[in-house]
Amino acid sequence: MSVLLYAENSGGKFKKSTFEAASYATAIAGLLNTEMVAVSIGNVSKDELSKLAQYGATRILTVDQDQLKSFVNQAYASIVAEAARFAGANTVIVSASFSGKALAPRIAVKLKAGYVDGAVTLPDTSAGFTVRKGAFSGKAFADVNLTSEYKVISLVPNSYKVDPRPVPVAIEAFSPSIKESDFRTMVKEIVRAADKVSLPEAEIVVSGGRGLKGPENWGMVEELAGLLGAATACSKPVSDAHWRPHSEHVGQTGIAVSPNLYIAIGISGAIQHLAGVSSSKTIVVINKDPEAPFFKAADYGIVGDAFEIIPRLIEAVKQFKSAHA
Amino acid sequence: MNILVCISHVPDTTTKITFTDDHKQLNTNGIQFIINPYDEIALTRALELTEASGGSVTVIHVGDATTEPTLRKALAIGATDAVRINSTPRDAYFVAGQIAHYAKGKAYDLVLTGRESIDYNGGQVASMVAELLDIPAVSVVKSLQIDGSQATLEREIEGGKEILNCPLPLVASATEGMAEPRIPNMRGIMSARTKPLVVHEPVEIPSLQAINGYDKPASRSQVKLVDAEQVRALVDMLHNEAKVI
Numbered sequence: 001m002s003v004l005l006y007a008e009n010s011g012g013k014f015k016k017s018t019f020e021a022a023s024y025a026t027a028i029a030g031l032l033n034t035e036m037v038a039v040s041i042g043n044v045s046k047d048e049l050s051k052l053a054q055y056g057a058t059r060i061l062t063v064d065q066d067q068l069k070s071f072v073n074q075a076y077a078s079i080v081a082e083a084a085r086f087a088g089a090n091t092v093i094v095s096a097s098f099s100g101k102a103l104a105p106r107i108a109v110k111l112k113a114g115y116v117d118g119a120v121t122l123p124d125t126s127a128g129f130t131v132r133k134g135a136f137s138g139k140a141f142a143d144v145n146l147t148s149e150y151k152v153i154s155l156v157p158n159s160y161k162v163d164p165r166p167v168p169v170a171i172e173a174f175s176p177s178i179k180e181s182d183f184r185t186m187v188k189e190i191v192r193a194a195d196k197v198s199l200p201e202a203e204i205v206v207s208g209g210r211g212l213k214g215p216e217n218w219g220m221v222e223e224l225a226g227l228l229g230a231a232t233a234c235s236k237p238v239s240d241a242h243w244r245p246h247s248e249h250v251g252q253t254g255i256a257v258s259p260n261l262y263i264a265i266g267i268s269g270a271i272q273h274l275a276g277v278s279s280s281k282t283i284v285v286i287n288k289d290p291e292a293p294f295f296k297a298a299d300y301g302i303v304g305d306a307f308e309i310i311p312r313l314i315e316a317v318k319q320f321k322s323a324h325a
Numbered sequence: 326m327n328i329l330v331c332i333s334h335v336p337d338t339t340t341k342i343t344f345t346d347d348h349k350q351l352n353t354n355g356i357q358f359i360i361n362p363y364d365e366i367a368l369t370r371a372l373e374l375t376e377a378s379g380g381s382v383t384v385i386h387v388g389d390a391t392t393e394p395t396l397r398k399a400l401a402i403g404a405t406d407a408v409r410i411n412s413t414p415r416d417a418y419f420v421a422g423q424i425a426h427y428a429k430g431k432a433y434d435l436v437l438t439g440r441e442s443i444d445y446n447g448g449q450v451a452s453m454v455a456e457l458l459d460i461p462a463v464s465v466v467k468s469l470q471i472d473g474s475q476a477t478l479e480r481e482i483e484g485g486k487e488i489l490n491c492p493l494p495l496v497a498s499a500t501e502g503m504a505e506p507r508i509p510n511m512r513g514i515m516s517a518r519t520k521p522l523v524v525h526e527p528v529e530i531p532s533l534q535a536i537n538g539y540d541k542p543a544s545r546s547q548v549k550l551v552d553a554e555q556v557r558a559l560v561d562m563l564h565n566e567a568k569v570i
């Protein structure tokens with residue numbers, strides 16, 4: 001018995017969310033008195049692979065074939081399920097990234113496993129195997145007890161701390177049986193703004209609403225985000241009006257985020273908006289209306305005009321950074 | 326082209342969520358239920374595609390009889406017919422099992438779902454149905470174009486998008502951008518009354534998990550207001566107190 005981590009890479013590099021999932025998998029292996037094994041698919045260097053050992057992987061199975069260079073949902077799911085059987089793992093952990101969330105349900109069906117999507121805590125194994133996840137779009141948590149022999153969990157980015165626990169590791173090539181029929185999807189192109197922090201994984205998010213009046217005013221939002229190493233986001237009306245792309249829309253019908261810091265500027269705080277951001281650790285609200293509902297859901301607030309406050313905040317962050325450089 | 330659209334029935338987005346005293350169930354008193362917003366996007370795209378190339382749009386829902394107004398609404402928006410699998414959905418695997426069982430052998434060119442239901446937020450059903458039917462699935466799709474028997478899709482990824490090709494049949498889960506949801510008009514509402522709504526009994530699906538209970542997140546303490554002239558104080562608090570920068 002062991003715990004298997006699907007170690008997702010992006011262009012041959014592991015992201016922080018993969019190390020979070022690795023630490024999480026190692027902690028579960030600890031609870032179950034067993035070892036953490038990782039499977040990596042695609043072209044990842046030995047140096048990069050060995051980073052997983054920093055977070056507790058004792059064994060790494062690597063699958064590196066040309067056909068698998070880009071993400072192919074069906075094939076990846078077959079490989080991870082086969083790796084679980086091969087490694088004698090009955091708990092499989094993936095990061096709840098876009099690809100991880102597409103993959104995990106297929107793995108669960110293949111293994112006849114119960115599946116918790118978007119876990120936010122370690123399993124409670126005192127009576128069963130119960131994992132907490134968000135439900136009702138941030139308005140509640142559900143405690144899900146997995147009763148099956150095999151178990152699959154996807155972990156929400158930013159919900160479990162990276163925890164260095166270096167161990168010796170064995171890296172071995174793994175050759176799964178590959179079905180041609182698993183390769184029906186073909187990636188044509190990946191379009192990504194290279195210098196942008198990805199929203200679902202960002203530790204800090206700067207978000208703007210209709211109070212910012214128009215797309216031309218996002219320059220200062222981006223400047224502030226750039227200084228803080230933050231991702232930018234927006235409310236739904238802002239993306240509906242095409243001031244910002246849909247991929248930045250957070251809330252109940254957009255992306256759910258749980259950064260350490262969420263800064264909301266000119267957003268009223270409608271229940272549907274709060275649904276996607278309320279699990280942020282710290283919330284700062286800047287709004288000119290002291291009655292804006294968002295203040296009730298905030299930790300810190302400034303009542304004032306965004307067009308005056310943002311430039312001041314940019315200056316203050318610059319001063320702070322030079323003082324702490 | 327024949328398309329199957331999976332519809333889930335969820336509390337209205339403005340609902341304040343509360344639970345029964347034992348924390349085991351959603352308190353449905355006074356809750357207005359709606360079609361899951363993403364499923365409306367999927368349904369609208371299905372209608373656009375069949376309007377362009379012919380074919381039918383069947384909506385399917387796993388739920389008890391109280392959910393029929395939701396299916397009637399889907400018919401009013403424009404679906405050709407509706408199917409209800411008569412049972413209380415236990416979990417996504419149960420729902421996917423029912424849908425896959427219904428769809429098997431019916432040669433749908435496309436099965437569409439929403440990216441996630443706004444109640445359970447699983448985002449599981451699409452991939453599970455695809456796995457059970459052994460066909461591809463593409464999740465969180467913001468653009469879906471069909472050319473003959475080939476689909477071109479754009480799916481969301483961290484910080485960008487991936488454009489991919491896939492032969493039909495396939496399952497896709499819809500997100501914003503795939504279509505602008507339609508609202509039913511008077512004619513649609515009238516004709517929905519007479520469109521077929523067929524009820525099937527569920528098949529048995531093994532149980533792999535159970536919800537022990539629900540909980541509400543801890544509420545935040547009172548907001549600390551910072552003077553608009555003292556913005557630097559906010560930065561210091563975020564560093565020293567909240568420790569987030």
Ligand SMILES: Cc1cc2nc3c(=O)[nH]c(=O)nc-3n(C[C@H](O)[C@H](O)[C@H](O)COP(=O)(O)OP(=O)(O)OC[C@H]3O[C@@H](n4cnc5c(N)ncnc54)[C@H](O)[C@@H]3O)c2cc1C
Nearest residue numbers: 209210211235236251252253266267268272273288289306
């Ligand atoms: C089915 C459904 C789903 C939805 N899903 C989502 C969702 O996922 N995400 C989402 O965000 N919304 C969602 N909404 C919309 C939601 O109900 C609100 O309408 C929306 O969040 C409001 O956006 P806003 O706060 O940017 O705009 P407004 O409500 O117009 O608020 C603008 C705010 O800016 C402030 N302001 C104005 N000028 C200034 C200034 N100069 N300086 C500082 N502050 C200023 C105002 O005081 C006000 O509070 C959904 C709605 C429905 C019906």
Ligand SMILES: Nc1ncnc2c1ncn2[C@@H]1O[C@H](COP(=O)(O)O)[C@@H](O)[C@H]1O
Nearest residue numbers: 331333387438439441442447448449450
């Ligand atoms: N009870 C249900 N009946 C039919 N389709 C459903 C049901 N529940 C969920 N779905 C579909 O599956 C999608 C994802 O749901 P979920 O996996 O629960 O987040 C929804 O957007 C619907 O399209």
